[in-house]
Amino acid sequence: AQSVTQLDSQVPVFEEAPVELRCNYSSSVSVYLFWYVQYPNQGLQLLLKYLSGSTLVKGINGFEAEFNKSQTSFHLRKPSVHISDTAEYFCAVSDRGGGSNYKLTFGKGTLLTVNP
Amino acid sequence: KAGVTQTPRYLIKTRGQQVTLSCSPISGHRSVSWYQQTPGQGLQFLFEYFSETQRNKGNFPGRFSGRQFSNSRSEMNVSTLELGDSALYLCASSTGDRGFHEKLFFGSGTQLSVL
Numbered sequence: 001a002q003s004v005t006q007l008d009s010q011v012p013v014f015e016e017a018p019v020e021l022r023c024n025y026s027s028s029v030s031v032y033l034f035w036y037v038q039y040p041n042q043g044l045q046l047l048l049k050y051l052s053g054s055t056l057v058k059g060i061n062g063f064e065a066e067f068n069k070s071q072t073s074f075h076l077r078k079p080s081v082h083i084s085d086t087a088e089y090f091c092a093v094s095d096r097g098g099g100s101n102y103k104l105t106f107g108k109g110t111l112l113t114v115n116p
Numbered sequence: 117k118a119g120v121t122q123t124p125r126y127l128i129k130t131r132g133q134q135v136t137l138s139c140s141p142i143s144g145h146r147s148v149s150w151y152q153q154t155p156g157q158g159l160q161f162l163f164e165y166f167s168e169t170q171r172n173k174g175n176f177p178g179r180f181s182g183r184q185f186s187n188s189r190s191e192m193n194v195s196t197l198e199l200g201d202s203a204l205y206l207c208a209s210s211t212g213d214r215g216f217h218e219k220l221f222f223g224s225g226t227q228l229s230v231l
Contacts, residue, residue, distance in 0.1 A: 036222075043120070043206055043222030090159065103149070103172050104220070108158035 002027040002093050006107035014115050015083055021076040021110045023091030031093040033074040034104065035065055038088045047089070050074060061085070086114045118143065120209050120223035128229045134195040137226045139207035141188050147171075147212025148190040149220065150182060153204040162205075165190055166212045194228075202230045 007022040025031065032051055036044040048059025055067040065076045074091060088111050092104040121140040129135050141148050149172075150162040161174040165184035184190045188209075194201055204227050208220035 041224065043224045044208075044220075045222070046219050049219070103161045103164065103174070104159075105161070106151075106159035 002031065002095065002105045004091050004093055004105055004107035006089075006091055006110050008110050009108065010111045010113070012113045012115060013081055016080045018079050019077065019081050019085075019112065021089050021091075021112065023074045023076065023107060025072050025074065025091070025093045027072075027093060027095070029095055031095060033065075033067060034092040034094070035059065035063070035074070035076050036090045036092060036106075038090065038109075040087070044090065047076070081112070081114045083114050083116060085112060087112060120207060120221050122205075122207055122223035122226050124226060125224070126227045126229075128231065129197050130231050131197055131199060133197050134193065135197060135228060137192045137194075137205055137207075137228070139190045139192070139209075139223060141190070141207075141209030142221055145209040145211055145221070146188050147210045148184055148188065149208045149210075150190070150192050151206045151208065152176075153206055153225070154202075159206070162192070197230045199230050201228065203228060 003026050005024045013019050034049045035047040037047050038044045047063050048057050050057045050067045058064045063078050065074055067074050088109045090109050091107040094104050123138045147166045149164040151159045153159045163182050164172040168184045179195045182192045204225040206222055206225045208222045210218045210220050
């Protein structure tokens, strides 16, 4: 079974500061990795995903994430945040395995609050 | 292109009642997944439908059921509501045939409150 742990439930930062949101996963099989963002009163939007290849993945809105297989981590980073980045961020994994398995296992989310 | 549409946006029910939620996917998408979001448990997978067939199911009791119609619209039904069913129910659509890494498009959700 897969599981996803987001180590911080809340992360407050000041505008223009860098931020890192941490995500660790466990799985007995190879996985695909995702970060989704949820703005207030909205559904989730895909920020970025890791499928294969380069371990550094760039996404929308200046976010990037690095896949570290040995540490089973997929931390999300942004060098300089804006007020508009205030949202909840979810890390998720999906099995690479065979069979039809359109199922994402999500972490419990990290609420990023950017203060002026 | 219209996004994923979920109706209604808000619902208030009492214990023991049943409820039906609706999801219209993006045009051309044949896969619809449902998730339950609560503050304590986060996002949990309910089930996924593809071409009118349930293709995958999460660990929820049989009170939670769904179906998909030939136009790919999906409904989710919860019978004998319990207080713990209060949650935001999200649906997501995708083409469903491009592999497990496919991007999901989420609706804004239906907020269900059980009193």
